[in-house]
Amino acid sequence: MPPSPPNQNGRYDPQQRLEFLGAFGQKRLRNSRIAIVGCGALGSHLASTLGRMGVGCLTLIDRDFVEWSNLSRQVLFDESDARDSQPKVYAAARALTRINSEIEIRPRAIDLDHDNISVILEDHDLVLDGTDNFSTRYLINEWSQKFRVPWIHAAVLGTFGQILPILPGETACYRCFLPTPPLPGQFETCDTAGVLGLTVASVAAAQACEAIKLLLGRKEEIRKGLTLLESWQGSVQILSVPVRPQCPTCSQHQYPFLDGTEGQTATTLCGRNAVQVKAPKGTQLDLDQLADRLAALGPVKLNPFFLRVHLDPVELSIFPDGRVLVHGTDDTGQARNIVSRTLGS
Numbered sequence: 001m002p003p004s005p006p007n008q009n010g011r012y013d014p015q016q017r018l019e020f021l022g023a024f025g026q027k028r029l030r031n032s033r034i035a036i037v038g039c040g041a042l043g044s045h046l047a048s049t050l051g052r053m054g055v056g057c058l059t060l061i062d063r064d065f066v067e068w069s070n071l072s073r074q075v076l077f078d079e080s081d082a083r084d085s086q087p088k089v090y091a092a093a094r095a096l097t098r099i100n101s102e103i104e105i106r107p108r109a110i111d112l113d114h115d116n117i118s119v120i121l122e123d124h125d126l127v128l129d130g131t132d133n134f135s136t137r138y139l140i141n142e143w144s145q146k147f148r149v150p151w152i153h154a155a156v157l158g159t160f161g162q163i164l165p166i167l168p169g170e171t172a173c174y175r176c177f178l179p180t181p182p183l184p185g186q187f188e189t190c191d192t193a194g195v196l197g198l199t200v201a202s203v204a205a206a207q208a209c210e211a212i213k214l215l216l217g218r219k220e221e222i223r224k225g226l227t228l229l230e231s232w233q234g235s236v237q238i239l240s241v242p243v244r245p246q247c248p249t250c251s252q253h254q255y256p257f258l259d260g261t262e263g264q265t266a267t268t269l270c271g272r273n274a275v276q277v278k279a280p281k282g283t284q285l286d287l288d289q290l291a292d293r294l295a296a297l298g299p300v301k302l303n304p305f306f307l308r309v310h311l312d313p314v315e316l317s318i319f320p321d322g323r324v325l326v327h328g329t330d331d332t333g334q335a336r337n338i339v340s341r342t343l344g345s
């Protein structure tokens with residue numbers, strides 16, 4: 001079936017009245033393809049906003065299922081999705097189709113990794129970060145630099161958020177901004193520190209705004225730097241992020257996350273109802289410090305060899321080299337998801 005012309009029924013009239021958008025801009029949005037990696041808090045806000053605005057094709061990528069704890073901030077899901085533990089991308093696609101049936105929505109219930117990223121992200125104009133972990137961000141960054149496709153990083157924690165547009169060949173890349181991949185558990189996550197849904201909405205709106213500028217071809221208006229936002233007191237700062245001349249990714253074109261030599265790997269342990277998630281080589285964790293942080297999530301046991309934390313219905317055994325055994329599941333995607341939420345890696 002041929003696509004319907006943009007702005008049937010005057011749906012887009014209010015935004016088309018804006019001088020910088022107009023009917024021509026609407027057509028550009030209609031012909032654009034965006035991939036949203038992570039369909040949780042940021043991802044569902046992004047998909048809702050961009051779908052309503054008429055971006056022609058949205059690919060939604062997420063390995064997770066809807067839970068009750070998502071409903072306070074993940075706008076495309078409802079109680080029936082949580083009750084039925086629906087895969088997030090299918091629940092989101094259903095909701096988006098009710099919002100705008102004129103756009104194409106491609107749900108991908110997968111764990112984005114070095115094996116599948118090039119196939120999944122092929123032919124997209126832009127990638128938006130809605131992930132909750134560093135490994136996937138380095139992976140997207142390397143793919144973006146190799147194939148010269150822009151992406152917009154964003155993250156939220158507590159009442160703070162940040163946005164960084166990354167345009168290959170024009171701005172600093174994610175590795176220029178964060179040269180050393182953080183250790184598992186080095187930073188707080190939304191599970192350990194909490195998150196305000198209102199902050200998510202502000203960050204997603206700012207991220208979507210940069211996305212629209214890019215799709216409209218208004219590159220000169222993009223905020224080329226790190227936008228830091230705090231939504232409770234209400235402050236916004238923009239910091240410049242310089243390109244690092246020796247950056248392994250954008251300067252030396254080394255892609256270890258894309259090659260699969262760095263980053264997490266998850267393997268099902270046969271007959272044990274457990275998954276092993278390995279950290280990058282050379283990882284050394286401070287288990288004492290980690291035990292203090294994880295105590296907020298569930299009962300913790302620490303011995304000289306490993307740290308064990310019970311997160312109903314699974315249990316994690318975390319070793320000093322960053323290896324994590326997730327007991328109580330044989331689903332590698334679910335195990336990686338739990339490790340991301342707990343350790344941010």
Ligand SMILES: [Zn+2]
Nearest residue numbers: 173176247250
């Ligand atoms: Zn770089």
